[in-house]
Amino acid sequence: MKVLVTGAGGFLGVQVVERLLAHGYSDIRCFLRDRGKAERLLALDESHRGPQLELCYGNLRLRADCARAVADVSLVVHLAAGLKGAPAELFADSVVASRNLLEALQARDNMPLKQTRVVLVSSFGVYGVVSLRRGARIDELTPLEDHPEMRDTYSHSKLRQEQLFWDYQKKAGFELVVLRPGVIYGPGGGAFSNRVGLQIGPVFFHLGGSNLLPLSFVVNCAEAIVQAAGHPGSAGQVYNVHDDDLPTASRYLREYKRHVKRMRSIRLPYFATKMLARSLEAYRRHSQGQLPGIITPYKAAAAWGGNKFDNAKLHALGWRQLVATQDAMAETFTYLRQQGAKQ
Amino acid sequence: MGLKIAIVGCGKIADAHVEEIGKIPSVQLCAVCDLEPIMAEQLAVRYGVPRWYSDVARMLDVEKPDVLHITTPPQSHLTLAKQAVAAGCHVFLEKPVALRHCDAEAIIDSVVAAGRKLTVNYWPRFDAPALELLRLYESGVLGAPVHVESYIGYDLQGEFGMAFKRDPEHWVHRLPGKLFQNVLDHVVNKITPFLEDEQPFIQSVGWRWDADAGEPVPGVLLDELRVIIRGAQVSAYATFCAHARPVGQTLRVYGTKNTAHVDFMARTVVLERQQTFPSALGRLFPPFLVAKDYLQQGLRNVNSFSHARFHFFDGMRRLLSEFYLSIEKDSPPPISYNEILRVSSIMERISEQVYPEVYV
Numbered sequence: 259m260k261v262l263v264t265g266a267g268g269f270l271g272v273q274v275v276e277r278l279l280a281h282g283y284s285d286i287r288c289f290l291r292d293r294g295k296a297e298r299l300l301a302l303d304e305s306h307r308g309p310q311l312e313l314c315y316g317n318l319r320l321r322a323d324c325a326r327a328v329a330d331v332s333l334v335v336h337l338a339a340g341l342k343g344a345p346a347e348l349f350a351d352s353v354v355a356s357r358n359l360l361e362a363l364q365a366r367d368n369m370p371l372k373q374t375r376v377v378l379v380s381s382f383g384v385y386g387v388v389s390l391r392r393g394a395r396i397d398e399l400t401p402l403e404d405h406p407e408m409r410d411t412y413s414h415s416k417l418r419q420e421q422l423f424w425d426y427q428k429k430a431g432f433e434l435v436v437l438r439p440g441v442i443y444g445p446g447g448g449a450f451s452n453r454v455g456l457q458i459g460p461v462f463f464h465l466g467g468s469n470l471l472p473l474s475f476v477v478n479c480a481e482a483i484v485q486a487a488g489h490p491g492s493a494g495q496v497y498n499v500h501d502d503d504l505p506t507a508s509r510y511l512r513e514y515k516r517h518v519k520r521m522r523s524i525r526l527p528y529f530a531t532k533m534l535a536r537s538l539e540a541y542r543r544h545s546q547g548q549l550p551g552i553i554t555p556y557k558a559a560a561a562w563g564g565n566k567f568d569n570a571k572l573h574a575l576g577w578r579q580l581v582a583t584q585d586a587m588a589e590t591f592t593y594l595r596q597q598g599a600k601q
Numbered sequence: 602m603g604l605k606i607a608i609v610g611c612g613k614i615a616d617a618h619v620e621e622i623g624k625i626p627s628v629q630l631c632a633v634c635d636l637e638p639i640m641a642e643q644l645a646v647r648y649g650v651p652r653w654y655s656d657v658a659r660m661l662d663v664e665k666p667d668v669l670h671i672t673t674p675p676q677s678h679l680t681l682a683k684q685a686v687a688a689g690c691h692v693f694l695e696k697p698v699a700l701r702h703c704d705a706e707a708i709i710d711s712v713v714a715a716g717r718k719l720t721v722n723y724w725p726r727f728d729a730p731a732l733e734l735l736r737l738y739e740s741g742v743l744g745a746p747v748h749v750e751s752y753i754g755y756d757l758q759g760e761f762g763m764a765f766k767r768d769p770e771h772w773v774h775r776l777p778g779k780l781f782q783n784v785l786d787h788v789v790n791k792i793t794p795f796l797e798d799e800q801p802f803i804q805s806v807g808w809r810w811d812a813d814a815g816e817p818v819p820g821v822l823l824d825e826l827r828v829i830i831r832g833a834q835v836s837a838y839a840t841f842c843a844h845a846r847p848v849g850q851t852l853r854v855y856g857t858k859n860t861a862h863v864d865f866m867a868r869t870v871v872l873e874r875q876q877t878f879p880s881a882l883g884r885l886f887p888p889f890l891v892a893k894d895y896l897q898q899g900l901r902n903v904n905s906f907s908h909a910r911f912h913f914f915d916g917m918r919r920l921l922s923e924f925y926l927s928i929e930k931d932s933p934p935p936i937s938y939n940e941i942l943r944v945s946s947i948m949e950r951i952s953e954q955v956y957p958e959v960y961v
Contacts, residue, residue: 291767292767317767317768317769317770319768319770320770343760343763343764344613344616344760344761344764345613345616345643345647346611346612346613346615346616346640346643346644347613347760347764349639349640349643350637350640353639353643354637354639354640357639406646407646407647407649411647414643414646414647415643418639418643544909545909546623546624546909546912547620547912548906548909548911548912
């Protein structure tokens with residue numbers, strides 16, 4: 259079975275390729291845009307004697323590159339997405355690129371799309387959490403976001419991307435598996451999710467308080483993706499992906515300060531965050547956007563409203579957390595400390 | 602009912618157009634269009650634009666807008682501008698005007714022939730500091746201009762820089778003047794109000810600053826440019842610099858009486874005056890006079906901020922307002938066609954010198 263991994267050179271992509279190799283997949287096409295990110299994949303190829311990784315460079319915005327990427331593959335793990343930048347760039351990299359990929363899969367002569375399994379890595383950001391009460395549990399049946407335009411552009415583009423996959427799946431009838439990870443973290447990733455707080459100038463505003471952080475250590479997340487990709491019962495299913503023993507935002511920040519570096523932070527309780535968000539939104543409207551709408555009441559409710567999380571469905575699939583949360587945090591903080599020392 | 606506006610091209614810069622149109626109460630944005638339907642849809646959904654299209658002919662036919670904003674890559678400007686005026690629209694065109702100077706001429710010819718109006722998004726020219734400089738110039742404070750220095754910095758690690766560096770097929774790579782052509786309007790159009798020669802002497806040199814850093818895209822991407830321009834009365838330096846920090850945008854106008862220094866990022870205009878005090882006293886006072894100017898400018902900026910007139914694209918809002926007003930009053934558009942063509946001509950001559958192989 260030939261497997262295509264898009265975004266294979268990225269933070270999550272390299273780990274997914276590694277887990278695929280660990281699960282015995284030996285014919286893997288790694289699709290990546292940036293040649294500078296091939297190093298870790300080449301090192302993986304060296305360390306696994308036998309399987310050969312095929313490195314395929316291109317840009318999914320280009321239909322010709324998509325056609326090259328999907329030739330002869332029967333399993334697609336689609337990770338590539340826009341993570342930051344202007345809204346137009348996010349939509350082009352996440353949604354237009356996905357549409358090109360799906361059309362390239364459909365256009366193949368030698369392999370019907372119905373015989374292909376597609377695994378999409380979506381996001382927790384697609385859930386419509388604003389209308390839920392504080393502390394509500396998020397599982398795979400939680401309704402999707404009704405007003406994505408009021409959320410951050412990343413969540414908006416990921417929701418549109420996921421809708422696109424379900425639309426094509428209905429039309430073409432291929433096997434689609436969707437995973438929705440929470441906050442993916444680990445060595446190579448960033449230090450803070452917005453769910454912990456925001457760095458504004460020299461001060462870190464700690465807004466997450468005692469909310470649970472839906473962390474997914476990058477190795478555990480990759481394992482979940484590969485587990486779902488290979489499970490016969492996962493077709494047509496959605497899985498939330500996060501680790502067990504989730505820390506609160508406060509605990510994460512406290513341990514970061516202890517193990518990585520000391521930093522100044524101001525804790526804002528949720529009611530104060532809501533008041534601040536309302537004030538900023540009123541000013542933004544009055545001033546016609548003189549300051550950007552980073553914190554609006556809607557975004558505040560989505561990011562810091564506070565929820566519980568449920569990964570029972572993922573466990574039922576046979577997923578087991580490879581790295582315990584405490585060890586994963588320690589590994590991440592060691593990496594971040596070393597990175598800080600280098601700067 | 603006010604003017605009906607439509608936009609074709611839903612990339613990054615279209616966001617700024619939508620936002621600035623929304624600040625002008627007398628007009629309404631009726632639709633947006635992009636060849637890629639997903640891009641048209643995302644812009645419409647994010648800003649609540651009533652309708653979106655993936656076929657510009659259909660949008661022009663159904664919506665019948667008064668003004669079409671063309672925010673597509675410059676490769677399509679000539680075709681779209683002709684299509685717009687044929688449909689009876691006035692045109693607000695994103696820079697650069699066109700791939701080649703002859704295309705810019707063709708665009709303006711077609712607009713004039715159809716009795717429509719056009720302007721180009723030279724928005725920094727309509728920002729508060731540029732208007733203050735114009736006031737100083739027209740009131741005679743500077744005297745006659747002798748020399749102009751226009752500088753623009755660029756961040757290759759920024760959103761747009763990363764977008765075209767990552768994508769070898771990006772439209773910037775297909776411009777005859779490549780990256781420079783996409784930015785030079787904002788350098789040259791600050792010089793042309795003072796240097797009115799049709800065919801000034803131009804000498805340009807472009808190079809890659811860090812040639813050992815590894816080529817991010819196929820082909821040659823030059824990222825530093827220096828230009829000397831000399832007219833009959835006024836000379837100029839134009840600088841594009843991608844590696845100096847901070848990423849600035851400045852203009853210095855040396856006049857026969859005084860010199861003005863404009864900082865478009867800090868939004869300041871400072872006058873360097875000819876000293877009237879003798880000897881050491883003449884060297885003692887200037888720092889205090891400049892400090893006073895900066896203090897006044899800072900307070901003026903605070904005042905603008907408190908009155909919600911300190912937006913990044915405030916100049917675009919002002920330019921749009923003047924353009925729409927020129928349509929309603931049937932008065933000349935805010936930027937003369939002669940000046941648009943002089944900018945285009947100078948840019949093409951710079952590109953010819955820097956990338957001679959493209960123009961063979």
